[in-house]
Amino acid sequence: MPGKILVTGGTGFIGSHTCVVLLENDYDVLIVDNLSNSNVEVVDKIAQITGKTPHFTKLDLCDEKSLTDFFTDNPGIDGVIHFAAYKAVGESSEFPLKYYHNNLLGMINLLKTMDQAGCDKMVFSSSCTVYGQPDVLPVTEDAPLKKAFSPYGNTKKICEDILQDQVGSTALKGIALRYFNPIGAHESALIGELPLGIPNNLVPYLTQTAIGKRESLKVFGNDYNTHDGTGIRDYIHVMDLARAHLDAINRLISKKYKEEYEIFNLGTGTGYSVLDIILTFEKVNGVKVNYEFVDRRPGDIEKVWADPSKANSELGWKAESGLEDMLRSAWKWEKSLLK
Ligand code: UDP
Numbered sequence: 001m002p003g004k005i006l007v008t009g010g011t012g013f014i015g016s017h018t019c020v021v022l023l024e025n026d027y028d029v030l031i032v033d034n035l036s037n038s039n040v041e042v043v044d045k046i047a048q049i050t051g052k053t054p055h056f057t058k059l060d061l062c063d064e065k066s067l068t069d070f071f072t073d074n075p076g077i078d079g080v081i082h083f084a085a086y087k088a089v090g091e092s093s094e095f096p097l098k099y100y101h102n103n104l105l106g107m108i109n110l111l112k113t114m115d116q117a118g119c120d121k122m123v124f125s126s127s128c129t130v131y132g133q134p135d136v137l138p139v140t141e142d143a144p145l146k147k148a149f150s151p152y153g154n155t156k157k158i159c160e161d162i163l164q165d166q167v168g169s170t171a172l173k174g175i176a177l178r179y180f181n182p183i184g185a186h187e188s189a190l191i192g193e194l195p196l197g198i199p200n201n202l203v204p205y206l207t208q209t210a211i212g213k214r215e216s217l218k219v220f221g222n223d224y225n226t227h228d229g230t231g232i233r234d235y236i237h238v239m240d241l242a243r244a245h246l247d248a249i250n251r252l253i254s255k256k257y258k259e260e261y262e263i264f265n266l267g268t269g270t271g272y273s274v275l276d277i278i279l280t281f282e283k284v285n286g287v288k289v290n291y292e293f294v295d296r297r298p299g300d301i302e303k304v305w306a307d308p309s310k311a312n313s314e315l316g317w318k319a320e321s322g323l324e325d326m327l328r329s330a331w332k333w334e335k336s337l338l339k
Contacts, residue, residue, distance in 0.1 A: 001250065001254055002025060002026040002027045003076075003078035003079070005027045005028070005029055005080070005081060006080045007019055007029055007031050008031075008084035009082070009083030009084030010029070010033055010056075010083070011038040011040065011042040012033065012037060013182070014241055015038075015081075016045070016046060017186055017238045018083075019046050020046055021245070022245075022246060023046065029052075029054040030055040030057070031054050031055065031056045031057070032059040032070060036086075039194065042191060048188075048190055049186065049188055055074075061105070061107075061110055062101070064113065067110065067113045071114070071116065072117075078121065079123070079252055080110065080114060081123045081245055081248075082110060083125045086098065087152060089153070089200060090150075092150045092151040093150050096151035099152055100154075103152075103155035103156075104162070107124075107159045111162065111166045115166075120172050121174075121249070123175045123177060123249055123252070124176045124177065125179070126160055128178050128180045128267070129148065129149070129153035130148070130178060131145065131178075131304065132153075137305060139307060140309075141263045141264065149301075160176045164176075164261045173260045174260070175252060175263070175264065177244060180306050181234060182236055183202075183237070183326050183330055184203075184329040184333075185330060185332065185333035186238075186329070192330075192334075192336075193330075202233075203277070204334075205218075206330075207333070209289055210289050211335065216291060216292050217290065218292060219274050219278075219293050220294060220297035220300060221294075225303075226302065230273040230275045231273065231301070233272065233304060234267035234270065234305035235277070235323060236268055236326075241266055247316060247317045248264070265306040266306070266317075269305065269307065271303060277327070280327055285331045
């Protein structure tokens with residue numbers, strides 16, 4: 001079954017791990033990335049891990065002409081896994097147009113050029129942010145979508161709609177994967193999350209604090225209605241997430257989909273609080289983390305975790321790694337950056 005897969009944003013965090021899994025499963029992988037938030041050296045690391053070198057093209061999806069040329073120069077692409085997008089929630093509120101421009105135009109250009117090239121399968125990288133604070137937990141794919149808290153979240157919601165509409169009017173088949181909180185790194189510690197500047201997300205901030213790059217981890221709020229007052233999320237190992245992309249593209253290529261547009265939650269089904277994360281990290285890695293409680297972060301929700309049963313039964317996918325494994329690999333990755 002394997003064929004040729006275009007991975008947009010393939011040098012980024014989730015993209016790079018997905019490229020590894022695709023190559024290990026005999027897909028030919030073509031990466032396009034504008035390197036706005038990643039490094040081209042990741043291509044070599046992917047090759048080191050897998051023994052196969054993905055084809056890399058530096059390309060911005062907003063540049064329609066280059067994208068059209070890319071599809072002309074690379075005929076026979078069987079499917080696209082679309083990661084390339086800006087993803088900083090806070091920055092998106094500061095510069096909404098930057099986010100709407102990049103994330104929406106990238107999606108539109110990609111779907112347009114795919115259509116021209118006769119490429120009719122897309123797996124889209126979406127987010128549980130589309131649910132906002134759900135009324136019922138765990139959250140299923142049928143939960144009503146809430147108004148997005150940030151322009152970033154809104155671009156995910158709008159891109160899902162664009163994909164669904166395009167599926168409705170062309171031969172395209174699409175799968176949107178709604179990720180919960182991806183953390184961890186490949187066990188080799190050759191690839192991982194590389195936040196530019198001060199990290200926004202909990203685990204990179206935590207590992208940078210543990211290693212001494214940051215003075216103190218700020219825990220945003222300890223007065224939530226949770227077991228210890230801190231916010232709860234469903235953390236998922238990035239390698240588990242990467243495997244789900246393989247399952248999703250396999251489903252499209254083998255025509256096993258039940259509907260031409262499908263949505264899957266990707267989470268473990270278990271929620272952990274910020275303090276659970278800190279204490280587990282300290283325990284499994286034998287290091288202390290300096291942390292302090294501060295006010296809630298504007299726009300944060302109290303708690304969310306997935307009902308992943310649709311992905312379990314339909315995709316035949318299940319998250320395998322536990323929290324300890326995730327936090328061990330995150331620490332190994334942070335330490336590898338010192339070398
Ligand atoms: N968080 C925190 N300190 C940080 C970053 C995050 O306490 O420096 C908390 C945040 O309030 C949330 C959880 O950690 O409860 C996960 O936040 P993250 O930004 O990683 O992901 P989100 O779920 O907000 O997309």
